[in-house]
Amino acid sequence: MLTESEPHYRQPLLKTPFHERARELSQLDSFVPWAGYSTVDVFTSVEQEYFAIRNASSLYDLTPMVKYRISGADALRFLNRLVTRDIRRLGPGRVAYAVWCDDAGHLIDDGTVFCIAPNEYRLCTAERQLDWLRVSAIGFDVEIREVTEEVAALAVQGPTSAKLLKAVGLAGVERLKPFGHGEFTMPRAAGAGAGAIPMMVSRTGFTGDLGYELWMQPADAESVWDALMEVGRTRAVRPVGSRALNMVRIEAGFVLPNVDFVSAAHALYLGTERSPLELGLAWLVDFNKGHFTGRRALLAEQARGPRRRLVGLDIEGTKPAHNALLYTARSGKKEAGSVTSATWSPTCKRNLALAMVEAPYIATGSTVWAEIYLNRELVWERRMVRARVVERPFYAPQRRHATPPADF
Amino acid sequence: MNAAAHTQYDSIVIGGGHNGLVCATYLARGGHRVLVLEAADRLGGAAVTREFAPGFRVSACAHLLHLMPPPLMRELGLEAQGLKLAAAGLPTVALSEDAHHLSFGPGNLAALAERCAADAAALAEWQSLLKRFARALHPVLTGTPPRLGTVAWRDACALLGLGWRIRRLGRRDMRELLRIGGMCVHDLLEERFSLALLKGAVALDAVLGSNLGPRSPGTVLSLLYRVAASQGADSLTLPQGGLGALSEALARAARAAGAEVRTGSPVERILVSDDHVAGVVLCGGEEIAARTVISSADPKSTFLGLLGSEHLDAGFVRRVTQVRSRGLTAKLHLALDRLPQFRGLAEESLRGRLLVAPSADYVERAYNHAKYNEYSRAPMLEITIPTLADPGLAPAGRHVMSVIVQYAPYTLAAGWATQRTPFADLVIDTLGAYAPQLRDSIRAIELLAPPDIEREFRITGGHWHHAELALDQFLMVRPVPGAAQYQTPVPGLFLCGAGCHPGGGVMGLPGRNAARQVIREAA
Numbered sequence: 001m002l003t004e005s006e007p008h009y010r011q012p013l014l015k016t017p018f019h020e021r022a023r024e025l026s027q028l029d030s031f032v033p034w035a036g037y038s039t040v041d042v043f044t045s046v047e048q049e050y051f052a053i054r055n056a057s058s059l060y061d062l063t064p065m066v067k068y069r070i071s072g073a074d075a076l077r078f079l080n081r082l083v084t085r086d087i088r089r090l091g092p093g094r095v096a097y098a099v100w101c102d103d104a105g106h107l108i109d110d111g112t113v114f115c116i117a118p119n120e121y122r123l124c125t126a127e128r129q130l131d132w133l134r135v136s137a138i139g140f141d142v143e144i145r146e147v148t149e150e151v152a153a154l155a156v157q158g159p160t161s162a163k164l165l166k167a168v169g170l171a172g173v174e175r176l177k178p179f180g181h182g183e184f185t186m187p188r189a190a191g192a193g194a195g196a197i198p199m200m201v202s203r204t205g206f207t208g209d210l211g212y213e214l215w216m217q218p219a220d221a222e223s224v225w226d227a228l229m230e231v232g233r234t235r236a237v238r239p240v241g242s243r244a245l246n247m248v249r250i251e252a253g254f255v256l257p258n259v260d261f262v263s264a265a266h267a268l269y270l271g272t273e274r275s276p277l278e279l280g281l282a283w284l285v286d287f288n289k290g291h292f293t294g295r296r297a298l299l300a301e302q303a304r305g306p307r308r309r310l311v312g313l314d315i316e317g318t319k320p321a322h323n324a325l326l327y328t329a330r331s332g333k334k335e336a337g338s339v340t341s342a343t344w345s346p347t348c349k350r351n352l353a354l355a356m357v358e359a360p361y362i363a364t365g366s367t368v369w370a371e372i373y374l375n376r377e378l379v380w381e382r383r384m385v386r387a388r389v390v391e392r393p394f395y396a397p398q399r400r401h402a403t404p405p406a407d408f
Numbered sequence: 409m410n411a412a413a414h415t416q417y418d419s420i421v422i423g424g425g426h427n428g429l430v431c432a433t434y435l436a437r438g439g440h441r442v443l444v445l446e447a448a449d450r451l452g453g454a455a456v457t458r459e460f461a462p463g464f465r466v467s468a469c470a471h472l473l474h475l476m477p478p479p480l481m482r483e484l485g486l487e488a489q490g491l492k493l494a495a496a497g498l499p500t501v502a503l504s505e506d507a508h509h510l511s512f513g514p515g516n517l518a519a520l521a522e523r524c525a526a527d528a529a530a531l532a533e534w535q536s537l538l539k540r541f542a543r544a545l546h547p548v549l550t551g552t553p554p555r556l557g558t559v560a561w562r563d564a565c566a567l568l569g570l571g572w573r574i575r576r577l578g579r580r581d582m583r584e585l586l587r588i589g590g591m592c593v594h595d596l597l598e599e600r601f602s603l604a605l606l607k608g609a610v611a612l613d614a615v616l617g618s619n620l621g622p623r624s625p626g627t628v629l630s631l632l633y634r635v636a637a638s639q640g641a642d643s644l645t646l647p648q649g650g651l652g653a654l655s656e657a658l659a660r661a662a663r664a665a666g667a668e669v670r671t672g673s674p675v676e677r678i679l680v681s682d683d684h685v686a687g688v689v690l691c692g693g694e695e696i697a698a699r700t701v702i703s704s705a706d707p708k709s710t711f712l713g714l715l716g717s718e719h720l721d722a723g724f725v726r727r728v729t730q731v732r733s734r735g736l737t738a739k740l741h742l743a744l745d746r747l748p749q750f751r752g753l754a755e756e757s758l759r760g761r762l763l764v765a766p767s768a769d770y771v772e773r774a775y776n777h778a779k780y781n782e783y784s785r786a787p788m789l790e791i792t793i794p795t796l797a798d799p800g801l802a803p804a805g806r807h808v809m810s811v812i813v814q815y816a817p818y819t820l821a822a823g824w825a826t827q828r829t830p831f832a833d834l835v836i837d838t839l840g841a842y843a844p845q846l847r848d849s850i851r852a853i854e855l856l857a858p859p860d861i862e863r864e865f866r867i868t869g870g871h872w873h874h875a876e877l878a879l880d881q882f883l884m885v886r887p888v889p890g891a892a893q894y895q896t897p898v899p900g901l902f903l904c905g906a907g908c909h910p911g912g913g914v915m916g917l918p919g920r921n922a923a924r925q926v927i928r929e930a931a
Contacts, residue, residue, distance in 0.1 A: 081718050103721035103890075135726045139717030291683060293721040296897060 013038040016063035017221030018150040021229075025239050028069045029401055032242065035127065035148075037064035040241040047281065047346070049244035053207055054347050056236035057158035059228060060245055062213065063221075067126045067151055068133060072142040075119040082136045082267045083113065084276055084298070086289035089114045095204050099284055100132075101275050102295030105301055106264035106273035109257050112204060114181060115137060122147075126257045132265065134292065140338060152221035156228065156249075157211030159397075160235055162405040165201070165212060165233045168224075171211060174404035176203040190228075192223055199224070206245060208250045208252020210399045250343045250352055252394030253312060255279055260310060260340040277301055278356070279310045280392070309362040312392040313353040315370055316385040320344050324370040328361070330384050336361050352394050353387070364389050415697040417443045417668075419926065420688055421636065422714065423676050423704035423866075423905065425453020425599075426476075429658035430919030431667075431702055431904040433484060436665035438927040441823025443696065444667055445688065447674035447866060450652070451659045453704070454865045454872070455914045457652025461852030463803040464743040467651040468856070469872070470864060471792050471810040472498070472740075474644045475637055475913040476654075480920060484661045491647060491657035494889045495797035498644035499760035502605040503842050507752030510605040513760065514643060523603060530600045541585055542636040544573040549636045551883040552893055552921045553909045590879065593627035608765035609773075612788055615914065616812065617737050617872040621775030622768045626879045632876065637910050637917065644761060646797050651914060658916075661679075669826050674807065678703070678901065685900030688714075700930070702922055704905040706874035707731055707887040711896070717896055727888040731907070732881065735858035735870030736778050738816035740835050742809040743802070743852035747793070748843040748909050759796045764789035764838060778815035784830050787838055788814045806851070811835065818858035818870050829853050874905055883909055894922040894930070902926055 014037045016022075022040050023029075030041040039061060052058045070079065080087055083098035084203060090096050092115050099110040111125035125128075133144050158167060165173045169187040176182060181202035188197060197220045205211035216224055229237065249256065257263050263276040275298060276285050285298060315321050320342040328334045337357035345352045353370070361368050371386040374381045399405060422433045424446030435442045437641055444805050450456060454469035464720040473493075481487075499513030512520045512531070521528035547569065548554075554566035588596055593614040597607040611622040614631045621627075647653045659669055678701055685760055688699035703710040711717070717725040747755065750762070756817030765771050765788045774784035785841040790812040795802045813835050820827055839846050858870030867874060875887045884892045887907040894902050907911035 077718060082722070103723035132722070136722040138729055139712055140723070218897050291680075291719050293723070296683070296721070 014149075016061050016062065017218040018061040018154065019227055021049055021225045022220055022239060023063060029239070034242070035064040035066055038095055038327050040239070040263055042241045042243050043239050045246070046241075046243045048097055049238055050247050050346060051241035052236060052238035052240060053158050053209065053244060054250050055159065056238070057156060057161045057164045057232060058238055058240040058244075059225065059353075060155040060157065060240050062155050063151075064148070065147065065153055066125045066128050067148045067153075068125070068129070068196060069145045069147045070121045070123055070133075070142060070259055070311075071119060072140075073119060074140040074142045078137055078140040078142040079121055079123070080289060081140075082133070083291050084292055084294065088289065092117050093180055093182055094337065095202050097284070101298070102231045102264045102277065103294060104264070104273070105275045105294035105297030106267070107257075107261055107276055107279065108264050110255070114202065122142045122336050125306060127263065127265075135324070139207040148370065150218070152218045153217050154214045154216075154221070154224065154228075155205055155206040155211060156214060157205045159207055159210055159406070160408045161211050163408045164228065164232055164235060168227045170201060174176055174407075176201065176212070177403045178401055186224065186227065188223060189227060196222060206252070206254060207248040208254065208395060208400060209248065209308055209397060210402070221405055238312040246341070247345070249339050250354060251345050251348060251395035252395065253354070253394060254353065255310065256341065259311065260356075274288050274310075274356070275301055277306060290359055306359050306362065308358050310354055310355055311338070311357050311362055311389045312341070312394060313355050313370070314390045314394075315342075315351040315366070315378050315387040316382070317355055317372075318351055319346055319372050319374055319383070320351065320388070321370045321372050321385075322365040324353070324372050325358060326355055326368040326370055326387065327384070330369050332369065332371060332384055350394065354392075355387075357389065359390065411764045415687070415699075417441045417696065417698045419443075419700035419702060420696060420698040421667075421702045421704065421904070422678075422688065422710075423453060423834070424585070424659070424669060424671065424915055425445070425452040425704055425905070426455045426658055426914055427904050427906060427919035427922075428453070428482065428702075428704035429655065429662045430480075430916040431704065432667040432669070433662045433665045433927065434920055434923030435702075435926060436662065437565065438891075438923065440700075440927075442662075442667040443871070444662065444669040445696075446669070446671045446688070449668065449672045451671060452652050452655030453577055454861075454867070455651040455655045457650030457801070460741045460854040461743040464806070464808050465650065465801045466741045466808050466810050466850065467794065468741075470602075470651050470914045471794065471812065471912060472644050473647055473651060473654060473914055475634065475724070475915040477637065477881060477917070479874070482918050484658065484916075485664075486657045486661060488662040489657040489664070490656060494646045494648040494794070495644040495759060496627060496643055498646065498795060500609060500644075501757050501760050501762045502609040502766070503750070503752065503753075503762055503764050504605055505841055509752055509757075510603065510609070511757055512606075512758070519865055520603075520606065527597045527601050527603050527606055531606065534600055535793040537581065537584065538635045539579060540555035540581055541632055544577050544585075545570075545636040547573070548883075550910050550917050552925060555893060556884055557627070568762050572598070585638060588628045588864065590630070592621040592623050592625050594772065595632060597622070597768050604767035606768055607768045609763050610917070611768040612763050612765040612790065613702070615771060616790065616814070618878070618880065619732065619734055619736050619778070619876050621772045623772050624775075629879060629882070630877055633910070634913075637913070637915055640854070646792070646794055648798055650798070650801060652796060652905075653913065654670045675714060680715070680719050680898060683719075683899060685898060687851070689736055694921070700900050700902065700926055702902040702904045704903075704919065706733065706871075706905055707903065707907040708733060708868040709722045709866065710903060710905075715898065715901065721897065724888070724890050725899055727890070730876070731887050732876040733869035733871040733874065734769050734876075735818045735872065736815040737860065737861075737863060737872055738813040738831070739856040739861070740811040740813055740832060741851050741854040742836075744807040744809055744846075745849045745851055746805070747796070748809065748846045748849060750843045755796075758793050762789075762791040764791070764842065774815055778817045781817050781819050782821060783827070784814065785817070785834070787833065787835060790840065791839070811839070816857055818862070824857045824859050829858070831855065835890070842912060857884070875911075879912050882911075894925040924927060
């Protein structure tokens, strides 16, 4: 947090309320900037952290997620005109993943909309959106306030996460359904003050697995972290960094702004912007809910048919196809698109990628060729390997839906 | 169009100002069942004649007719509808404090030649150059502006046509057009003329009704545009009975064509259903269905007020809010017991328009105040005494003086609530320097500051042209990209007001072009 004694230019990155705890556990001392905050890239090793997410439980500090409180008589109308999906039926206690576009139907960002109460919402976004939100608010009776610094957020994700939360005293979290949220209290550790710790818990996440996100006051952040780590000591709970998270989000098939698409707010070159239809997010676009920004452009795009689409690729071999160009044939003469995200999936035992592929090759089962560069003991090699277009998500365990979750 | 078969009207025109009436006439002639809804109790919008003191009537906003192209007036059959001109080809008198005034009129540069032969020659040359430009630019400046970045045959033709017409001007004229097109009028005046009075008069024409001073870029464009739009005629005329008589003739033409016209019917909201216009709701709650609505209201009122941003994309709404529409023009009406005496001016000369703009710098200084939300300490004035040509506007022997005053910003820092009287006094004092006994003959005063114009004529910001006429709000970007061809992003909703190309002034072309666009779309 900024202080008067430390002007911003001396402290270019903010510290989250979990920073001190994270620093103690960060063996590699590897921090990266995220939305103006310093956050952990890797604590110990990416693989260990990955397996904590998939096989036990993980803690991930998502405080830098930009949060807006949106309230007022027109809050619902405002949000419904902002995002492409119909949120009119989103009641209190529910969360919706949503994207929003500019007039041309090009994606600006994605995020989650929490309905707190009628006409009171929280919008969580990857990047700051105040300008666009204010532009979108012209003509609506709505108050928009950024609350990023007022809320500390911690993701607890993994198959044992429900059990872990119950073990720290968050009674009833197992009743939360996917995309549900509620108010909970957590008892304080002995001698750590009176009263329970209030927090909002949502059954949301970026892992495609069973998991929760805890939203609390920054002052309680360390107590919550300590309690979870203490209970998790015998349960293989680990704090994880953004690189492990990136592996699981690719397995889950989630797109990342400015990785899988450039935000229309930042795009400088014509033709680099992407629409939700191109990103395979047509399920988030509801043409029947009334007008929303970009609707007319998206309708025209839909009528025109796709030029390209983000697809899942299953690639031969084990070498991740980072940044690979895709070709129509092994000869590599004609390009068919490019990989935007790639990882070896230890759980699926498959070489996975998300790729923006030209229209003729977007159908499931199509084949394209990936040009992969390999560094074998400092000797670079080029491989052309077969890549098959497959359905997303690559990994979708039953447990992410089960309510109540399994009691490990 | 199935739904329309069950409704009474094919199209509804919001606003019974001159553009709305022109639009309705062309639509009705095109076979539309048209309803015009005017909020006020009389038609005409800002082209009205109304009483401002017992027995005294005046053209309440615009007070001269000079921009409506004669071919349009003929097409509308306004003469047959009873429009008479009380005076035409009015001369301009540039007033000088030393009573050494300068009078010049169309085809009459004798007085100027006497004062300065070089300026008379330069003015003749300038006017003839303007006429050549006007002939070349007229089709594009008055038609539907072409879209950029499309492959439509129509747009390509219009752009090619413009290029060809500019090229056909010949090398010398084309170079001159491209050179001066973006210039400020002050530089042009310095190049061409020497008499300060003449420069002041031309500067006034370049900035009248605008948020511009003579040193603002694009002021040559506004001169070109003024001449081109009126097809080079640029003859100052006074309709018999004031500008309201024009509106009455327009209304008769609309009704004769089959349009229905209702006054006292303010529209509260434009109805949209399934992303298509469905009609309007009146302030009383009455719903009137139509598949096409054409609004002559200004762009901000139309989009933000009548339609609502929920039917529009956010970026478009931002562009609408950014339309520059801060009015800076006030209107002063004086009811006079007798004809005022201007020092050094014969009664005959009072029939023309009198200008208080003794130099371009005077105008620029007047504008300086407006930049900082103050009114001009020495304002620029365009004065007419319509009762000389049209005595019926006042009781026998009495007179009306109608004065356009610049600059009087809408956003006056001191607030208009307390500043109307001091400002009216200031204007009368300014007049008093030329007509010393004026104050004694004043029987009644009415000052319309931009907020009054906003209220009375329902124009956001009280801007005479609905949206500033400048390069950034011109042709295919007027009023905003995405609504520049009279069409709007909402299917079935069109614009036909002064906020559209070719813009403001009592011109009527936006109304005609919009009607043509509506008919083209329906075909």
